[in-house]
Amino acid sequence: MLGALLGYEMITDSPEENGEYGEMIVNSIIKLKAFGDQERYLIKDLYIEDDRGVHQIDHIFIFKNGVFVVETKMFGGKILGKEDDQVWTAYYSPKETIPFVNPLKQNESHIRALKYKFKDMFDFQSVIVFPNNNKPLGCPDNVLNFKELKHYFLDYKSKRELSSEEMQYLKGALEDIAKNRKELRAKHREMLKKQRGK
Numbered sequence: 001m002l003g004a005l006l007g008y009e010m011i012t013d014s015p016e017e018n019g020e021y022g023e024m025i026v027n028s029i030i031k032l033k034a035f036g037d038q039e040r041y042l043i044k045d046l047y048i049e050d051d052r053g054v055h056q057i058d059h060i061f062i063f064k065n066g067v068f069v070v071e072t073k074m075f076g077g078k079i080l081g082k083e084d085d086q087v088w089t090a091y092y093s094p095k096e097t098i099p100f101v102n103p104l105k106q107n108e109s110h111i112r113a114l115k116y117k118f119k120d121m122f123d124f125q126s127v128i129v130f131p132n133n134n135k136p137l138g139c140p141d142n143v144l145n146f147k148e149l150k151h152y153f154l155d156y157k158s159k160r161e162l163s164s165e166e167m168q169y170l171k172g173a174l175e176d177i178a179k180n181r182k183e184l185r186a187k188h189r190e191m192l193k194k195q196r197g198k
Helices: 002-009 015-030 103-118 146-155 164-178 181-196
Strands: 040-050 053-063 066-072 078-080 087-093 096-101 124-130 143-145
Touching: 015 040, 015 053, 015 066, 015 146, 040 103, 040 164, 040 181, 053 103, 053 164, 053 181, 066 103, 096 103, 103 124, 103 164, 124 146, 143 146
Parallel strands: 066 124, 124 143
Antiparallel strands: 040 053, 053 066, 078 087, 087 096
């Protein structure tokens, strides 16, 4: 039913496969020649725990310009939503709409979890990307269509550039967190079940 509802714009009705497709898209961006041989790292599908529970982060892109926490939304149709709304909507027709949590607020919780772990060591930047190039009108500058993502990474002006040592430290620390993926993923799924059961 979901696949028929979304049509060709959403690649599959499997969340896992959609995640893989989103990962492929972000991978294709950071491998572009535009980055040259500049040092950069990508952490994918990270589960991290804070005092509020376990969070799943699509991508963390570590670059000299900043640390970008990327939330990917694969919805097709027309996206309706404003910065302060709790819920956004993928609109296909009057009879076909899909509500989803405002990704800006969703990513705020992801960054909070990262700050819970790393305190003020890094300035984490929220980025929302719509691979179907259908971001809502009037959204903040950090809500992007796929075609805008490369330039956002390259042109972003951070308060200061990260050193190679800082980038490598963060990469290693996140990879250490990822070693607990199986346990944290199970806790995350259990947490979601409880939330949906309310």
